[in-house]
Amino acid sequence: MASQELSSQASALARATNDGDHVAASTLLSQSMPALRNASRAIAGRTMDAEDLLAAALLSTWEKWTQGRGPVENTHAYITQAMRNRVRDEVRAPRSRNVALDTLGFELTLPDETERVHALLDHAIVAVAMGRLTDEQRMLLTHIVVDGEKPQAVAGHLGRSAGRISSALYRAKAALRFELATECLHRACTDADCRTDRASVALRLASGAALVLEDAVLAAARACGGCWSGVQAYTNLGGLAVAASIR
16 A cells, blocks of 8 residues: 555656646655666666666656656656667667677566655756756757767757867756756855855866865865755766766
8 A cells, every 4th residue: 555655646746747846856756766776777787877878868758747748657667668768779779789689688677665765856956957058058968968869960960060069068068067066056055144155166066076075165165054965965966967967
């Protein structure tokens, strides 16, 4: 009965998410992320990076939710199937034909509901951060990261060189990392008198450099409880953050 109740709650959250409720999206995905990460590692195997795989599946699902046509029940199964499809496409691509199919001999099962743990993941942060990018940056991230198109193909559509597209994509990822970090800090710290240089903290987080507590910028953030919560929120964004900032 407890499992059925949790399943019903998840379906209700999925329906609300599909209707544009960002709070419901945050709750739904925070509950699902641990199991989805486990599934992504099993599905990716040696074929793809597990975090990249999950990131693309989450962004693709989010795109459908924003259009009101995303999954409204059994979201876990929907996203895992999206990951399976992505891996199959990768294996079937000409560049991957030297990959043995037996490396994909995994078995997918729905997780036990008792395995759910609450992870800090606010999907609305990603939506806000994406909204702050330029139209071109969103287009590049959507076509290349979410839809899996190759930079060469996008370059052909836009009449640019593949090198220029790759450079623009790099800048788009960096911009989104910065916006994600900025939004995490903004939401976490509500102290009107806070003197932390949040822009510097966001730049440091977005750089992808190892976080060293002795770093003066991070030390300043740690002195403020709210800002430090924002730092932790950014590092715990999981798959969605990676989707926005695929390395």
